Amino acid sequence: MIKTDLIMLSTGKEAILLEGLIESIEGNTEGLGVHLLLVNQGPQRNWTSQDPKLSIESIEVGQQMSLSAARNLGLKHLSQKNIEAKYLLFPDDDSTFKADFFQAIKPHLDLPKPLLAKICNVEDGGDYRSYPKIEKCGKTELKGIVASVSLIIPFALIAEIGPFDEKLGVGAKWGSSEDLDYYLRACQLEEFCFLPELKNYHPSRFGKYEQLGQPQIKKRFASYTDGYLAVHFRHRLEHQLGLFASKALGGALLSILKLNFNLASVYLWLYFYRIKQKAYFRSLRKNNPEALAL
Secondary structure, three states, X not given: OEEEEXXXXXXXXXXXXXXXXXXXXXXOOOOOOEEEEEEEOOOOOOOOOOOOOEEEEEEEOOOOOOHHHHHHHHHHHHHHOOEEEEEEEOOOOOOEOOHHHHHHHHHHOOOOOOEEEEEEEOOOOOEOOOOOOOXXXXXXXXXXXXXXXXXXXXXXXXXXXXXXXXXXXOOOOEOOOHHHHHHHHHHOOOOEEEXXXXXXXXXXXXXXXXXXXXXXXXXHHHHHHHHHHHHXXXXXXXXXXXXXXXXXXXXXXXXXXXXXXXHHHHHHHHHHHHHHHHHXXXXXXXXXXXXXXX
16 A cells, blocks of 8 residues: 555646646655656656655556546546545646645645645736635635646545546536536535645636637637536536626627637627527436436
C-alpha cells in the first residue's frame, strides 16, 4: 500500500501541457507528499521528477478517451493498487500550481474535509470567475464556483461518491458538468468549504475564445449547455435555471460593447439553443427518466 498526502489525477494527450503541470509541482510541495497519476492519451512517455516528494505514475492508454472515462480508469487503478492519500484532486492537463497552494492546504491534512479552491488566470493571476472574498461553506449554494480543478476531496469519501458519470464531460454524450454532478453527489455526504487562499492556475476562458472560430465556439457552448442542463434535471435543481438562457443575452451585449460582433452572434444563437434544450431535458426526465440516471 502507498500512502501520501495528496493524489493528483490528471489526464490528457499533449505532453507539453502535462510536463508544465509536473514542473509547477516540482520543488513547490512544501514538504507534502504528492503522487501524480497521469492517464496519458498521447504518445508514450517516460515521466520523471527530481523532487523526492513528488512521485509520478502513468497509465499509458495511447488513445483518445472521454474525460470521465479516463478519470474512472485512474480511480480504478488507485483502488486496485491500494494507493491512498488524505486528499484527491483532479487537475486539468493545463493546470499549474505554486508553493502557496501547498502551504494553504497543510492545515487541513489532519482533519480532511471537502474543499473548493480558487482558480486564477495563468496569464495575469486574476480570478477565473467571480468568487467569494472570504471562506464560505455550503452545498448547492456553492455550485456556481465548482470546476474539476477546484475539487479537493477527502480520499475517504471517494468510494462512497462513486465514479464519474461517463455520459457527462468532454468527449461524452453531454459534454460538460461531470464535475458538477460529482460535487452534488459528494454534497449528499458532507458540505464543502471554499477557501480563497487555495489557488491553482488555468488559462482564462475568454483568452481561449479569441483563438477559436464560430463553429468551435458554438460546439463548446452547446456541450456546456447540455451537460449543465442534464445535471440540473437529474438532481431536480431545474428551479435554479431561471436566468440560464438570459445570461447568453448578457454575453451578447457585453460582446457588442467590446465590438466583438462575431462572439455576440454566437451568444444570441446560444440564447435560443438553451431555451430549446431546456424543453428537451424537461421532456426527457418526464418520459425517459432512466436516461438521466447515473
